Structure formats: structure tokens, C-alpha cells
Amino acid sequence: MSGIQLHPHDIIDEGMSQIISYIKKLKDVQYVFPEVNTIFERNPVPVGKLPRNPVHEVVFGTGTMHAILPSYAESGLDQRREPTLSPEQDPLMIIKNAMQGEDFEIIPWLNILNGHFEGSKLQNNLVTDYTGQVIPHWLCPNAPDVIDFWEKAFVDLNQRYGFTSYMIDRIRFPDWAGEEINPKQLLTCFCPHCQAKMHDRHLDVHAIKEAINTWSMMFKAKQFDSAVAYANANELIQAWIQFRQDSVSEFVEHLIKRVRKINEEFTIWLDLWPPAYGWLLGQDYASLTKLSPALKHFPYHKLGGGADVQGLIHKLTATPEEQEDAFHAFKKFFDLPYDLSYETFKAEGFPIEFVADQNNIVRAKSAPDTRIFSGIQMWNLTPENLLEAIHAGERSAADDLLYYCYGWATDDLFEAIQNLREKGAN
Numbered sequence: 001m002s003g004i005q006l007h008p009h010d011i012i013d014e015g016m017s018q019i020i021s022y023i024k025k026l027k028d029v030q031y032v033f034p035e036v037n038t039i040f041e042r043n044p045v046p047v048g049k050l051p052r053n054p055v056h057e058v059v060f061g062t063g064t065m066h067a068i069l070p071s072y073a074e075s076g077l078d079q080r081r082e083p084t085l086s087p088e089q090d091p092l093m094i095i096k097n098a099m100q101g102e103d104f105e106i107i108p109w110l111n112i113l114n115g116h117f118e119g120s121k122l123q124n125n126l127v128t129d130y131t132g133q134v135i136p137h138w139l140c141p142n143a144p145d146v147i148d149f150w151e152k153a154f155v156d157l158n159q160r161y162g163f164t165s166y167m168i169d170r171i172r173f174p175d176w177a178g179e180e181i182n183p184k185q186l187l188t189c190f191c192p193h194c195q196a197k198m199h200d201r202h203l204d205v206h207a208i209k210e211a212i213n214t215w216s217m218m219f220k221a222k223q224f225d226s227a228v229a230y231a232n233a234n235e236l237i238q239a240w241i242q243f244r245q246d247s248v249s250e251f252v253e254h255l256i257k258r259v260r261k262i263n264e265e266f267t268i269w270l271d272l273w274p275p276a277y278g279w280l281l282g283q284d285y286a287s288l289t290k291l292s293p294a295l296k297h298f299p300y301h302k303l304g305g306g307a308d309v310q311g312l313i314h315k316l317t318a319t320p321e322e323q324e325d326a327f328h329a330f331k332k333f334f335d336l337p338y339d340l341s342y343e344t345f346k347a348e349g350f351p352i353e354f355v356a357d358q359n360n361i362v363r364a365k366s367a368p369d370t371r372i373f374s375g376i377q378m379w380n381l382t383p384e385n386l387l388e389a390i391h392a393g394e395r396s397a398a399d400d401l402l403y404y405c406y407g408w409a410t411d412d413l414f415e416a417i418q419n420l421r422e423k424g425a426n
Helices: 008-014 016-025 091-098 146-161 192-200 205-220 224-233 235-262 275-281 309-316 320-333 342-348 353-365 383-395 411-425
Strands: 002-006 029-034 109-111 126-128 134-139 165-169 267-271 294-297 371-377 400-404
Touching: 002 008, 008 016, 008 091, 016 029, 016 091, 016 411, 029 091, 029 400, 091 146, 146 235, 192 205, 192 235, 205 224, 205 235, 224 235, 224 320, 235 267, 235 275, 275 353, 294 353, 309 320, 309 342, 320 342, 353 371, 353 383, 371 383, 383 400, 383 411
Parallel strands: 002 029, 002 400, 109 165, 165 267, 267 294, 294 371, 371 400
Antiparallel strands: 126 134
């Protein structure tokens, strides 16, 4: 059975009766994933309008917590509460009450390391790049207070709302996008806690920084193929990539152990980047799937797998010729075996095979019993494109589909899926 993701503004602005009626059009949805705390994201992204929202044409996420929780200010790390939140405007409680008697399972969706965090200890918990520049709004998985904060949040979420199953997202180091395109966000983390942990593991921090600086200079010089070859062959960069993967896996493992020690019924699902890119951001499918029964990733072929590929290419280049060179190197670095130009990619995205290819790689890399949800792009595309992605997902090694996301999808996309399912039932 498939799932679908909701944002808080969907629940507050549209109302659950309309949302439920639309979700029922999809016929086979069992899981509904309401976002509990937002990231800094345009809704819909990168363009478009919310098609059924009677209050807002566009909503900009501001990294706030949309659940009623006690203040954790005394502990030194907290997340800013959404200013419009109140007992009457509590999206998680609204959806919980509305779903009573419905055949849906609610799994709240939490963004763990990215948001508007605050508190006296915030600066000691942020991600830092190799030049010492802090990356705003990103908590480091090796920082000392992050798990303490989330342990309290899980306990209080359970106490108020009663949920024990959650999907955790943003469990990684920053990518190159966000509020702005900044490739230096990839070159992290070198906060004091990461550097101490590298020393403990006999990694030469200074040498790694020098190697990363050399790598960065190659991009500035437009030497894209050389940069790919350098990173692939450089033992220091490869050790740094492995360190990032170990850091994220250990963070998730410790977080799950902590919350399950308090309540053994807590079940944590994972929202990951596609394997094409996730490895660079600290996500190792083999180790992470030993910790969780299910995952969702997002092989959105029309959007480059969910990555802002065009934003990165345009940040690194100045001419069409440089764009083609950079895109060729990008495909090589991320092992994307598709014979297409950058111009074609801008117009069409990756070939539809990307969906099944990424799902099959997830299956190969994951623990044997992992339940795999293939994220299905449900915005900024035609009904024909949507059905193409659904069929590709269903032909792949994934178990189910997960639509992202409810509030961004136009009516014709819901109708296309409804017609597909009704035909299948006849």
C-alpha cells in the first residue's frame, strides 16, 4: 500500500475533509505522513502555486516546529515554534482527530538536522565547512546536544499525540542547495566535535582540509573532469566521505537506541536521498537499513532525483560549453549512465529508467527485509509523466510508492491515479 506526504499548511488551510476526499481518490493509500517541523523551502518548489489552498498561493517554510511541545530553552537547544500554532490551530492534533475511523495510518514526518534551531548551545551544535564557516540552520550529527533535544521531543510528541511511529528526514550533512546554492555546504563538517572524532579515528584533519581545498580549486578553474578523477583517487577525500557516512549512521543508531530505551514501541522510518547522491551526504544504505524497517527515497527523474542539479551546474559555470562539461562530470561522479546532454536534461530531466535504476540499487544496498517506498514526484509534471513514473516504480524492486506531495499536486494528477487504479480493479 502506498503513502502520501502532507504539509502543515495543507491541514490548517484546506481542512481535513477536503484532504481526505482527495487522498481517497488514490485508492491504495494506507500511510499519511504529516510534516511536523518545516524546512526552509518554497511550497511548491521551485515554481508553481498551491492548487487547492484557499488561503495561500505559495507557502515558504521557515524551519519551525508545528507541534505543541514544552520549551527546551533551559537545555540550551530548541526549535522555534510556529507563531500561528495554538490548541485550535494544531495540525498534528487536527489530523489525528480527523483520521479517527478512517483506514489510514498516520506516521508523523520529522526533519531532524535542518531547521530554525535556537538556544544558548546552538553555536556549539552547528555544521562547519572546511574553512571554518558555519552553515546556518544545520545541526551536526556529531554535536553533543542534538540527540538530547530529539529524545525530549519524541517523548513529548508521544505524550501529547500518542504516535509511536515516525519518519525521520534531513538525517545527513547539507547538500548544495537550500535557501541558496552553495557548493561549500558539501565540504563539511569540520566543527570541533567532528575534528576531535577524526583525530580519534587517526585521520589527519589538516591533510583532509588541504585535499578538499585542492579539489575545490579544480572546480573554480572549471577543471570538472580532473576534479572527478582527483576525488575518486584521493585517499584523504575518500576517508572523509567514509567518516561522514559513519557519523550519520552512528547518529541514527544512537537516536533510535535512546528513544527506544524510553519506549520500546517507538518505530523509526527513514527518508533518504537516492543512492546516486546519498553516499556523498553521509547516507550509507547498508548500515542505515540495519536500524530501521522501512525507508522512502525520491528518484524524481524530472527533477534530477530531487537534487537541484541545474542550480549546481549554473553556480559552477558561466557558458553553455562549461555547463555541458560540468554536467558530463556530474554524471560521471555520481555514476549516472545516461547518454543525454545538459540541454536535454534541462528540458526533460533524467530518462524514466532513473526511477527503476535507483530503486533497484536501493534494494541491492539495503538490508534484506527493508520495506522500500519509491518517492513519486506529484507536481510540476503532466499526468502522462506521473503515470510513467508510477509504472517505473511498480516495475522496480521497490515495495510501495510514496507521493510527494499532497498540496502541490493539481487535480488532474489525482484523477490520473484514480483512473489508473479503477481500471486495474476492473
